[in-house]
Amino acid sequence: MACKRGALIVLEGVDRAGKTTQCTKLVESFREAGRAAHLMRFPDRTTTIGKLISSYLENKSDLEDHTVHLLFSANRWELVPLMKKKLEEGTTLIIDRYAFSGVAFTSAKPDFSIEWCKGPDVGLPKPDLVLYLQLSPDAAAQRGEFGTERYETSSFQQRVEGRFEQLMDENSVNWQVIDASQSIDEVHDNIKRLSLSALTAAEHRPIAELWR
Numbered sequence: 001m002a003c004k005r006g007a008l009i010v011l012e013g014v015d016r017a018g019k020t021t022q023c024t025k026l027v028e029s030f031r032e033a034g035r036a037a038h039l040m041r042f043p044d045r046t047t048t049i050g051k052l053i054s055s056y057l058e059n060k061s062d063l064e065d066h067t068v069h070l071l072f073s074a075n076r077w078e079l080v081p082l083m084k085k086k087l088e089e090g091t092t093l094i095i096d097r098y099a100f101s102g103v104a105f106t107s108a109k110p111d112f113s114i115e116w117c118k119g120p121d122v123g124l125p126k127p128d129l130v131l132y133l134q135l136s137p138d139a140a141a142q143r144g145e146f147g148t149e150r151y152e153t154s155s156f157q158q159r160v161e162g163r164f165e166q167l168m169d170e171n172s173v174n175w176q177v178i179d180a181s182q183s184i185d186e187v188h189d190n191i192k193r194l195s196l197s198a199l200t201a202a203e204h205r206p207i208a209e210l211w212r
């Protein structure tokens with residue numbers, strides 16, 4: 001590789017753990033430190049596939065469970081050329097949810113195995129770091145009511161949390177667990193430190209493939 005590549009950093013966690021706030025702060029702090037950084041989120045609701053997903057999440061349409069799983073994955077694959085271009089140009093990508101949410105949410109439904117759910121995402125660009133913002137269901141509840149989107153119930157979120165925990169048992173992915181009950185600034189400081197060291201480690205390594 002001629003120049004240093006950017007790092008692929010993913011934030012995951014149950015709803016209301018603070019992922020979106022922390023992604024925005026992390027991009028700002030990278031830029032302030034003079035490092036190119038770009039924020040992405042999945043689902044990306046702006047594409048044609050993303051609009052189908054958004055309508056499903058807003059309960060405006062119904063989709064068969066396998067079908068919507070494949071659409072979430074397709075929504076990541078359609079952004080892969082852009083992701084690779086940015087990484088190779090030296091831009092660090094900070095991503096709000098990725099394939100781990102895909103697997104955790106679908107496999108929280110009845111009759112879906114983790115193995116089947118991973119299939120369509122095998123080979124995606126592998127994150128250099130996955131930060132899991134951990135927050136107990138009680139602490140999450142104190143942050144306000146759930147919204148009205150699909151999956152936003154405490155019983156479903158608890159099953160999702162269990163699936164994330166199963167995914168974190170695998171050591172092929174660089175998971176780091178962050179206590180999301182701390183203040184916004186404390187969480188940010190932890191995340192920033194881990195992200196900067198992931199960037200240094202990634203700079204001269206080729207982009208790997210997820211779950212392969």
Ligand code: NYM
Pocket residue numbers: 015042043057072073097098099101102103105106150151
């Ligand atoms: N979600 C997200 C999935 O079910 N599968 C996926 O692959 C991804 C990326 O969509 N409840 C779920 C998790 C969330 C919802 O919400 C997206 P938000 O607020 O846009 O992150």
